[in-house]
Amino acid sequence: MVHGLCLLLIETSLAGAGTGGQPGGPGRSVRRPGRSNAGHPSDKEAGHVRESMIRRFEAVRQFLRERGMAAGLVTGPISMRYLTGWSNPSKRFAGLVIPADGEPALLVPALEVEEVRSASALRLVAWQDGEDPFAALSGMLRAAGAGEGRIALEQADLPVGQLRRIAGALGLAPSVLLDAAADLSPALSAQRESKDEDEIALLQQAADMLNPALDAALAAIRPGVTEREIARVLEEAMLAAGADGVAFETHVLFGPASALPHGSTGARTLEPGHVVLMDFGAQLRGYRSDITRTVCCGAWPDELARVYDVVLAANQAAIAAVKPGVPLGDVDRAARQVIEEAGYGAYFIHRTGHGLGLEIHEEPYVVAGNEKVLRPGHVITIEPGVYLPGVGGVRIEDDVVVTEDGCRVLTSWTKERLSAG
Template sequence: MNERLQAFSSWLQQQHSSFALITSSTNVFYLSGFWCDPHERLLALLVFPDGEPALVCPHMEVRRARRSALECTVIGYDDSADPWKEIDRHLRQRNIQATSIAVEKHHLSLARFERLAALFPNAHWHDSEEKLRQLRMIKDEREMKALRQAAKLADKAIEIGVSAIRPGVTELELVAVIEYELKKLGVERMSFPTTVLTGAKTADPHGTPGTAAVAPGDFVLFDLGVVVDGYCSDITRTVACRTLDDEQRFIYETVRRAQQAAIDACRPQIAMGEIDRAARRVIEQAGYGPYFTHRVGHGLGIDIHEYPSLHSANRAPLAAGMVFTIEPGIYVPPAGGVRIEDDVAVTANGIEVLTSFSKELIIV
């Protein structure tokens, strides 16, 4: 049994759980090695305090599942069949008399909970998500290898996007160039829909690319990530087209200094809130405090947003193996905004910044 499954099974023993039902694709992947987007169909991993886990998936995914989930009994079901009957049959075969069942309480839908509760009407339910978050928050070397490669490809994506900027090119055209060139390099999927914003739209932290065209004097903001072996990178860079005024330059330099202050604050055992406050102090001292409207960073891994959460109230300490973003920003509508984002890993002795594209002001 792999170390992840072993750690989770040991926790189930400590909790006196009969079994855990895992239904989120990311947690199934983390524990089993099998990635699947089942759409509306049920994907479920049954993990027991001891013994081999069981993976329940659509029949069309069985061959892939058996290649990936090497330590699981794989159970397929047809589209015309009821997967809950397959789960019930397997549990009966194992003589499972469930008294306590661990579920992902933020992921399991009410409809699916009702089906499970009908099978075990007298069972006690408890949450497994917090334990899985704790396990996933600390990356091993295999995970770090994937994250480093994803970061390198994110750097390359920014390089591609910046080199394609010219007056008149639209946001969506820049998105298309980036993703086309990455496909040629073998990238299968992005961490999230690639974001390119220009002009006034850069003042929207989560704006949507459209047909807006780049014009001289605009900021152009790129926010993107690449998936490698199931692990996400996430990078943001803001550059300029042709020229900038003095205030735009000051905003850019303020964000750059704020981001560096936050990176400099990162070290094992420091409270996460201190990292947010390090960036926020720089922005507040420059007079733009109200225009920094989000936390300084978020955890990174199989999901593009996972634990830890680097907000000002978080007193939890950084620990070796954590990977997260550092991404302060200033957003001043309608003038525009600047965000600079890197991926950072905590090591035993300090940190490793995984993304490396230049943060000096680039004017194209």
């Protein structure tokens, strides 16, 4: 029993993840049954994943110790996925307690236990519908030595209502828990910036799934087809290639609508001479790819053909600038300079790129004035574009990983100026 609740403590552990200790109160131990690996990493992959998780937890513990915190509490879905391999699919509360010295434990809704066990080797504490998860959480935090409020929270991802309930369960004022120096949000975001080899492998697989999708879309482009039909072709081909789902809402824009950088896919029908802008991505085990290619139905109009060549040159210039130690603002400048010198600077109306990983947009950002420097393991998009109102737009986007001596482009579908249909 923990504070009057009947909880189920599931005895699993992440070898090397802690030094002992069992956050949470005593409960009925349940032996972890063997499970099929269908849909999950192989034994070899799982070993790499465990090593990655151990490193990630130790980085969090180091953060806690440096700030005199007894424990960290992770509640954001992205950080939860990063540290556990599991993402909470419901609105029911889940929280990961990481003691500064001790083994992490994950509080989850009871109906998610089987799914969590298939993804994570962490110690689990399950709460049933009708029980108060925050009372259970307070027991776990007290067991970790954080009952007096020495807790690092993900402040950017913690709703005010949850903050109040956590504080109330501990008998504390919410303000006691809001130590800016112990905010886990920027620390975890910074930790996720540099990808390890397992993450890069997943991002490469997700990028490879885009090729058959673009091949299928190119074959389907013809006058009279709708944006939604091409979007459906892209998505079905990605799923057939093994994607778990789409990385974000697929954007397919025809003709003048392609001048809207984030326009919505609709029922517009394709006409000869219209460009087709396709911005989409695949999701694999939470990791996301992101590509944009622009083709034309029939012959390219002269001005848009010129624009395409300028945007391609900007894409290539920015990729050539990507290497360790280079400020991200310089990469943006490399793309922007090409477009400005061609006379289209006023029509390049967004940053050159963004970080990519478990989120489709994450740190670091390839934007003017960003003095943060590139490091090996950074994965960014390079996506310059020119958008002519009432005429059309061209964007060419690639996913790029920073290596020890330069970079490697993950997306490989052709950037040749193509006509279709």
